[in-house]
Amino acid sequence: MKSAAAGRVANAGRQQPGPRWDRRTTDLLAGSARLTDQGAQLATADFAAWLAGRGREHSFAVERIDFADLKGWYFLNRTGNLVHQSGKFFTVEGLRVTTSAGLFPEWHQPIIRQPEVGILGILAKEFDGVLHFLMQAKMEPGNPNLLQLSPTVQATRSNYTRAHRGSPVRYVEYFAGPRRGRVLADVLQSEHGSWFYRKHNRNMIVETRDEVPPHPDFCWFTLGQLHQFLQLDNVVNMDSRTVLSSLPAVAEGPGSRLALHPDTEVLSWLTEHRSTHDWTITPVPLAGLPGWQRTAREVSRGDGRFFDVVAVAVEAASREVPSWTQPLIQPHGEGVVAFLVRDFDGLPHVLAHARMEGGLLSVVEVAPTVQCVPENHPVDKRPRYLDQVLSAQPEQIRYSARHSEEGGRFRNAVSHYLLVDADDALAAEPLPPEYTWLSVRQLERLTGAGLTVNVQARTLLACLRSAAGTR
Incomplete structure (x- = not known):
């Protein structure tokens, strides 16, 4: 039988349980989220002029x-698969799903x-007690406003290892190789499951105390400013949005551990839907893909629905390679992506x-209530x-903005993102088994996983974090 002294020695090297985030981090994030001008490196009113100026500086x-x-x-x-002669970057293939x-x-x-794991990284730095985030004005060929x-x-691995033989990726040393700062977030996340086959990116936020070499295409912003920019159409790109979603909550609040359903029940719900359905997902040749045809300019469906595969020539003086050609996926119609929102006990x-x-x-992940392009669905198969x-009436809409999807692979892929208050009747009715109510904290914890x-x-x-009245 061990003595008490022996037990204390055995436990001496063990880390004791503590909060999920240190107080300094949460305080810095909360302070940064509150500030949109005071203490900011660039006034919010000057942002549009800065972004437009970067566009005029380069030819696109x-x-x-x-x-x-x-x-x-x-x-x-x-x-018939579409490939690059280097064997790098990505290929366009066929897929059969039952x-x-x-x-x-x-x-x-x-x-x-695209089997490579890319890096999506935001560098953070404290200026006069205010945490800022280094963002880039970046051209992508698929963005409607570039x-x-x-x-x-x-950057994909092909890009930051310079398979394109172009210029080095700026600031990549903070995210690849020996760590040069304090990690605030580092998590592997999926990309668009409808258009990518098992594509993942490493989402990272690293805080540095280094003197970071400036560049005119980059600018430091507070979290409050980024929340304001998320209210604007087609300004904050998809990769920024997914990295920002991995930030820890800015405050834990007295109700942060409460929810309509316990965490174990939520995990069981997700596991059930991952394990009880049958599916067969098989890569197949692009040539002869049923329902699809290839012409000189596109791979498309005979009925004109869903999307096309097209080719583009690009000129972008600010990129590591100033000109190139590539395939892009071009969807038909604007998407609708929405969470129905409801307060339970506040x-x-x-x-x-x-x-x-x-x-x-x-195969199955947690998704919004609605995620579709409405015109792709016949009346008898409208998404629930x-x-x-x-x-929804105007007073029901907590958030509304249009955001483009991944502009490096998709052309003019824009979705209307919405947060809509559920009415009393919907909130009271039984849910279909594939739907459940998650608290915001539960959604944050699942995202962090x-x-x-x-x-x-x-x-x-x-967007939820940026919208007034939801935190």
């Missing part, structure tokens, strides 16, 4: 071209396969969907809750 151009005009890209003879879940039991589609606010580093909850997507590693979102909350729901979490 994107032009649709024929597949035959792609440089370094070609269709394989045997499979499932017992959802409205469509079987479909075929093109999909992007230039948007991106993370400090937004605590905000969102109506989450355990959604199956063919490109996700775990879509009509409630579209018919990685590979659990999809990219659209993570965008809405960032």
Whole structure:
């Protein structure tokens, strides 16, 4: 039998349980979230002029071209897959999905396969007691307005290892290799499961005390300023939104551990939907993909629905490589992405969907209440809750903005992001089994776990934090 002294010696080296985040971090984040001008490196009123100035400083151009005009890209003879001659970057292949879940039991589609894990990293630094975040005015060929606010580093492995033989990626040394700062967030997250096959990125926020070399395409902003920019259409890009969603909560509050459903019940709900449905997801050749056809300029469906695969030529003087050609996915129609929101005992909850997507590693992740392009769905197969979102009255809408999706791979892919108050009747009715109410804290914790909350729901979490009255 061990003595008390022996027990104390045995436990001496063990870390004692403590809060999930240190007080300094949460205080800094809370202070940064409150400030939109005082203490900021750039006045919020000057932001639009700064962004527009960066656009005027560089020449940008994107032009649709024929597949035959792609440089370094070609269709394989045997499979018809679209590949790059270097074997790097990504390929466009086919996918066949059969499932017992959802409205469509079987479909075929093109999909992007990019097995590399990229880095999405935001550098943080304290200026005069206020935490700031270094953001980049970055051109991406698929953005409708080309230039948007991106993370400090937004790069695939091919890019930051310079497979393109271009200029080095600025500030990547803070996120790759030996650690040069204090990690505030570091989590592996999925990308769009409808258009990427098992694509993941490393979402990171690193705080530094170094003197960071300035560059005119980069600027420091407070968290409060970033929350304001999230209210604007097509300003904060997708990669910034997903990284911001990984930040710890700015305050823990007395109700932070309360929720309509216990965490164990939520995890069981998600696990059930990951394990009780049948699905077969098989990469197949792009050539001869049922329902799809290839012309000189696009790979598309005969009925004109969903999306096309197209080719573009790009000029961007501010990028590591000043000109290139590449394929892009171009969707048909504007998406609608929404959480129905409800307060239970004064605590905000969102109506989450355990959604199956063919490109996700775990197949099912936590998704928004509604996530679709309405015009792709016939009247008899309308996604559940879509009509409630579209018919919402102005007083029900907590948040509304249009955001573009990943501009490096998707062209003019814009979704209307909404947070909509659920009416009393909907809140009282029994839910379909694939839906459940999650508290905001539960959504934050699931996001922090990685590979659990999809990219659209993570965008809405960032928007939720920026919207007045939801924190």
